[in-house]
Every structure is written in C-alpha cells, then in structure tokens.
Amino acid sequence: MAQQRVPLIAGNWKMNQNHQEAVVLVQKLSWVLQDKKHDYERVEVTVLPPFTDLRSVQTIVDGDRMRLSYGAQDVSVHDSGAYTGEISASMLAKLGCTYVVVGHSERREYHHEDDALVAAKALKTIDAGMTPIVCVGEGLEVRNEAAHVAHCTQQVEGSLAGFSPDQVAEAVIAYEPVWAIGTGEVATPDDAQEVCEAIRTQVAKTWSSQAAERVRILYGGSVKAANAAAIMAQPDVDGALVGGASLQAEEFAAICRFYDLPDLSGVA
Ligand SMILES: O=C[C@H](O)COP(=O)(O)O
Known part of the structure; x- marks a missing residue:
C-alpha cells in the first residue's frame, strides 16, 4: 500500500x-476503538447507516466528539422536487455526511441502476461537498468467463464519466465481486489485488497518473477480522467496504485495526 493513501x-x-x-452500535464501536487507542490518522473509519439513522448518528458523533465519520448508502440524482421517497445530496450534506455510497451492486441489481445514473449520483455527491464511494464488481457468470477485469474497468469508466482527474483522485472506488457479497465466499487476496491494480491502471490511462x-x-x-490482514496487505487495496461484519462492534473494530491481526491467508 502506498504511504500517501x-x-x-x-x-x-x-x-x-x-x-x-x-x-448503541456507534457508541460501542467508538468505545472499543478508544480502548485500543485507535489512531484515526493511520486508518480512517466510517459507518454508513440507513437514512433514518443519520440524524441520531450525527448527534452522538458530534456530541461525544467521536473521530469516526459517517455517510449514506445512496443519494438522489435530483436536487429537490416531486421525487417521492428520494433524499438529495444537500440533505445528506446538511446531516454532516462525509461519504455517500453510489452504485452498490444491490442498487444496480434490485433498482436497475446503470453506470450513467451512478456517475450522475456521484457528481451530485461531489457538488454537495461529500465523497462518493463508487462501487463496481462482477457477477459469478462474468468471473467464470474470466471477463472480470474488463467488466470492472469498464464500470469504472462509465461510473466515473465526467469526473475531472482531481475529482477521481478524491473519490473512493470499491471493488466488490458480487459472488462474494454476503455469501461467506471471499475473494483471495490475489483476486482482490488483480482487479484493484487493473482499476488503478485504468484510472492512470483515462484520467492521470496522479489521480491513480x-x-x-x-x-x-x-x-472479516480473519481475512482482513491478508487482503489489506495487497499494494493496490486501500481499505475495505464491510457489510455483515460491520454490525458487530468488536469484529468491525478488529478489521479497522487490521495491522494488529495475523495474516492467516497461508493457513489451510
Ligand atoms: O457493502 C458491503 C458489501 O456488499 C459486502 O457485504 P458483506 O461484507 O456482508 O459481504
């Protein structure tokens, strides 16, 4: 992992x-990390609760001067108006969100979101002063055809279309192979590195080497805590987007402190 990231x-x-x-979960997470004297400058920690939790999370984070940040799981492509059920980027910024996830595979699958919509949501996020976490990843069929690298780099091109090199540099990209989400099937560290490296190379080609x-x-x-150290040891992997394990404060805190964990990747 490069020093500057x-x-x-x-x-x-x-x-x-x-x-x-x-x-309760945010308090517990903050306590566990405080107990371990977690250095937030060394590893940044953020939580992405449902919309309905954000005001409460904002109150506890600000009130207790917690060092962790928080964000949202989606955002509307519209600024305001007759869009029932949608939440705008300015509303999320007002709630103190740092990050917004866009293009999660569950949004792409269940809500038919495509790269163009994802890019538009990401740009709305940036315009409102927040950082998009732009998700890409292949399904099992694509992986079995060995087309995963091309699939993911094309998704990056499409989902960050219209970004300037500086906007790409400040964004976060999450590679999530769909077949490994919530299944217990984890990609090997080499699998993760292969695609993350290809994405970085693509960013260099399309935007700039500085952005990459x-x-x-x-x-x-x-x-999980059991595989975090091995995945994080890969040079092009700069962190993790954690689903199920983020609901357990102790487990999530252990992932945040992956550098303290043994690398068990070679253990059968
Ligand atoms: O956003 C998180 C990912 O979808 C991973 O979820 P998971 O850790 O439950 O597999």
Missing part, C-alpha cells in the same frame, strides 16, 4: 439497525 474501513450497515440501535496514485480503492465482499 490513508486506508479507509467503511461499514455498510445496509437495511439494518433502527435509529436507537444505531446509537491518490484514489483509494477498497475491496468488499465477506471481509
């Missing part, structure tokens, strides 16, 4: 935790 561990809670449970050096690329898909 601060690793980011992001906990995507998906549709879990009501606003009361959210406060600076953009953070996360891996996501069944990350």
Whole structure:
C-alpha cells in the first residue's frame, strides 16, 4: 500500500439497525476503538447507516466528539422536487455526511441502476461537498468467463464519466465481486489485488497518473477480522467496504485495526 493513501474501513450497515440501535452500535464501536487507542490518522473509519439513522448518528458523533465519520448508502440524482421517497445530496450534506455510497451492486441489481445514473449520483455527491464511494464488481457468470477485469474497468469508466482527474483522485472506488457479497465466499487476496491494480491502471490511462496514485480503492465482499490482514496487505487495496461484519462492534473494530491481526491467508 502506498504511504500517501490513508486506508479507509467503511461499514455498510445496509437495511439494518433502527435509529436507537444505531446509537448503541456507534457508541460501542467508538468505545472499543478508544480502548485500543485507535489512531484515526493511520486508518480512517466510517459507518454508513440507513437514512433514518443519520440524524441520531450525527448527534452522538458530534456530541461525544467521536473521530469516526459517517455517510449514506445512496443519494438522489435530483436536487429537490416531486421525487417521492428520494433524499438529495444537500440533505445528506446538511446531516454532516462525509461519504455517500453510489452504485452498490444491490442498487444496480434490485433498482436497475446503470453506470450513467451512478456517475450522475456521484457528481451530485461531489457538488454537495461529500465523497462518493463508487462501487463496481462482477457477477459469478462474468468471473467464470474470466471477463472480470474488463467488466470492472469498464464500470469504472462509465461510473466515473465526467469526473475531472482531481475529482477521481478524491473519490473512493470499491471493488466488490458480487459472488462474494454476503455469501461467506471471499475473494483471495490475489483476486482482490488483480482487479484493484487493473482499476488503478485504468484510472492512470483515462484520467492521470496522479489521480491513480491518490484514489483509494477498497475491496468488499465477506471481509472479516480473519481475512482482513491478508487482503489489506495487497499494494493496490486501500481499505475495505464491510457489510455483515460491520454490525458487530468488536469484529468491525478488529478489521479497522487490521495491522494488529495475523495474516492467516497461508493457513489451510
Ligand atoms: O457493502 C458491503 C458489501 O456488499 C459486502 O457485504 P458483506 O461484507 O456482508 O459481504
């Protein structure tokens, strides 16, 4: 991992935790990390609760002066108006969100979001002063055809279309092989590195080598304390987008402190 990229561990809670449970989970996570004297300059920590939790999370994070940040799991492509059920980027910025996930595979699959929409949402996020976490990743069929690298680099091209090199440099890209999400099937560290490296090379070609050096690329898909160290040891992996394991404070805190964990990748 290059020195200048601060690793980011992001906990995507998906549709879990009501606003009361959210406060308890954030408090517990902050306590565990404080107890371990976690250095947030060394590894950045963020949580991504459901929309309905954000105000409560903002209150506890600000009130207790916690060092972790938080963000949202989606955003509208519209600024305001008659879009029932949607939440605008300015609303999320007002709630103190640092990050917004766009193009998660669950949004792409269940809500038919395509690269153009993802790019538009990401640009709205940037315009509102927040950082998009732009998700890409292949399904099992694509992986079995060995077309995963081309698939993911094309998704990056499409989902970051219209970005300037500086905007790419400040963004976060998350590589999440769909077959490894919530299945317990984790990509090997080499699998993660292969695609993350290809994405970085693509960023250099399409935008600039400086953008490629600076953009953070996360891996996501069944990350746990048991596999975090091996995945994070890969030179082009700058963090993790964690789903299920982010709902357990102790487990998630251990992932945030991956450098303390043994690399068990060689153990059968
Ligand atoms: O956003 C997170 C990913 O979808 C990974 O979820 P998971 O860690 O439950 O496999």
